[in-house]
Amino acid sequence: MIIDILKNSKALLEGHFLLSSGMHSNRYCQCAKVLEDPKEAEKVLENVATQLKDIEFDVVVGPAMGGILVAYELARQLQKTCIFTERQDGKMTLKRGFELKKGEKVIISEDVVTTGKSFKETEEVIKSYGAEVVAVACIVDRSNGIIHERPLYSAIKLNVDNYDSDNCPLCKKGIPYIKPGSRDIK
Known part of the structure; x- marks a missing residue:
């Protein structure tokens, strides 16, 4: 069902992509296409909210850009608070008066997790x-x-090829890439 929602919303793309992590891939998940429809966002994240219902936590924090709407929808379904981090001068931070209290338990939300950098x-x-x-x-x-430090809950797991830029077969074939993500890559 989730894969069908991703395909129908045109969130699952095929081609040659430069990811925010700096890696290359033959597939890209543009979850913003799913999140533009509140009913589809609710359906996709309902499964994740169900997985989280027995976890004790206080707030959902989503990194900008991709994690903001995910944080909002999870917090709405689980009746929690949500805030987001964003980059200032290239460094992730809390702004806009957002704060966390010592000892608060947090779930970090993302649209897509590849390397876990955000x-x-x-x-x-x-x-x-x-x-x-x-x-x-x-x-x-x-x-x-590859992510083992924290429990990771998702609506769907996709096995997608990721390549270092030096060893990308798509680059070797001369296929130009596009960079659809929001993070500047140095």
Whole structure:
């Protein structure tokens, strides 16, 4: 069902993509296409909310951009508070008057998890407030099992090929890539 929603919303793309992590891939999940429809967002994240219902936590924190709407929808379904981190001068931070209290339990939300870079940056911000990350939640887990530090709950797991830029077969074939993500890559 989730894969059908991703396909029908045109969130699951095929081609050559430069990911926010700097890796290349033959598939890209543009979850914003699913999240633009509140009813589809509710359906996709209902499964994740069900997985989280027995976890004790206080707040959902979503890294900008992809995690913001996911945080909102999970918090709405689970009747929790949500806030988001964003980059300022290239560094993830809490702005807009958002705060965390020492000892608060946090779930980090993402649209897609590949390398975990955004949630790890967000986790550092959370720890700086003395709060504790208890889990990560996302729509699409395409990490291929490389994320082990925290429990990871997802609506769907996709096995997608990821390539280092130096060893990308799509680059070797001369296929140009597109960069659909929001993070600037240095």
